[in-house]
Amino acid sequence: MRAIVVSATGGPEVLTYTEHPDPVLNPGEVLVDIAAGGVNFIDVYQRMGRYPLSLPFVPGNEGAGTVAAVGEDVRGISVGDTVAWANVMGSYAEKAVVPASHLVAVPDGVTADTAAALMLQGMTAHYLTHSTYEVKPGDDVLVHAAAGGVGLLLTQIAKLRGARVIGTVSTEEKEKLARQAGADEVIRYGGFSEAVRELAGSGVHVVYDGVGAATFDGSIASLRPRGMMALYGQASGPVPPIDPQVLNKGGSLFLTRPTLVHYIATRDELAWRASDLFGWVASGQLQVHISHRYPLAEAARAHEDLEARRTTGKLLLIP
Incomplete structure (x- = not known):
């Protein structure tokens, strides 16, 4: 598959578009053909080494796409389902393997692009307003x-x-x-x-x-x-x-x-936040502003634009 790989920390130029081995599917995991991956400031911090990770790595902490294969011990998820996730690395790629426990089903009326745009930033907005300080x-x-x-x-x-x-x-x-x-x-x-x-x-x-x-x-x-x-x-x-x-x-x-991982620490919390967000989108109460869609190969340009504050709303990478 094609993916963005970071082999050394640094500026946007370290985001290398290259051939990369397909991810290996293990029990309890799901293989997803990625439709869109979200771009976030945490990706910048990880690329720079501010949040250290083992090298090399495929960046990207959220995405959405279609289930291509299901590992052993996975229940309730089938090939062809549209799913989304957050806080799992590897969405700057054509494929990703995601633990089934981290996936949410994307309902009819919500596109994969919108789901990818909502998972990290939308659930952040949800926990901030519903849990960190209940508005x-x-x-x-x-x-x-x-x-x-x-x-x-x-x-x-x-x-x-x-x-x-x-x-x-x-x-x-x-x-x-x-x-x-x-x-x-x-x-x-x-x-x-x-x-x-x-x-x-x-x-x-x-x-x-x-x-x-x-x-x-x-x-x-x-x-x-x-x-x-x-x-x-x-x-x-x-x-x-x-x-x-x-x-x-x-x-x-x-x-x-606060940080998102502590506010989706249980399956019930993850499902609650995702359900609220998808419901508001489907009913028209919440608008998701996707300002830029970049080809996966142009991940470096997406980071440059984000860091220079040239963007509004959400940035997506499209494989």
Whole structure:
């Protein structure tokens, strides 16, 4: 099969499109012909070596496609089914072997492209709004990078739960997308904490921050007493160590650094989040903005565009 292989960590140029051995199917696993693989910042961190992996490796942490073969001891999954997954490496390829326990069935009314676009970012938005901080009607919510892949989904889901959403963006084009997703207020990053205070008085109930170093201090300053800072990513770089006394001074604040693997730790959690997301898409309550589809061979260009912040919404690789 053809795949993207990383043999040495570094820039986008280390993403090599090449022939690679077909994955071996073991008991409890399913072989999938990949229709689309999602591109995420975690792929960038792994490519750079910020999140070290054994070399060489095939990147990609989510995808969707058609079941080509089923291993021993697999029940409830058949050849020809459309399935999707997250948190399993190897979706930058034509084929992948995925543990059956990590797969979800893609229902009629949801395309494989949409499923691939939803699995990592959609379930991230779901756990942030339903579990990390359970958004309630009337809550004020600050969503950074509101026109990004997670940001657009976070905005829509927070609105479904009755929140007022304040989104940050960097351009007029991104502002339009954030407003289309339902953001009540859209502001620029410069001086955003002051703008938030003007809009939300004592501050917001929760900040969803996937940007990291560049926004962290302002995010803390945007919270009301006993507010929640959910730092779920670090697109601008890691946050330096902080003195916990900062949380005291801000009003007994809460700080968490969540990640998806701990919020789909059981089969029931995975099924719940995927079912909600697919149901909202099928009913028209959730729109998935796929801004770019790249041929698999152009994975390096996808990473360049993502890192340069030239994109909005979701990026997919198509084998």
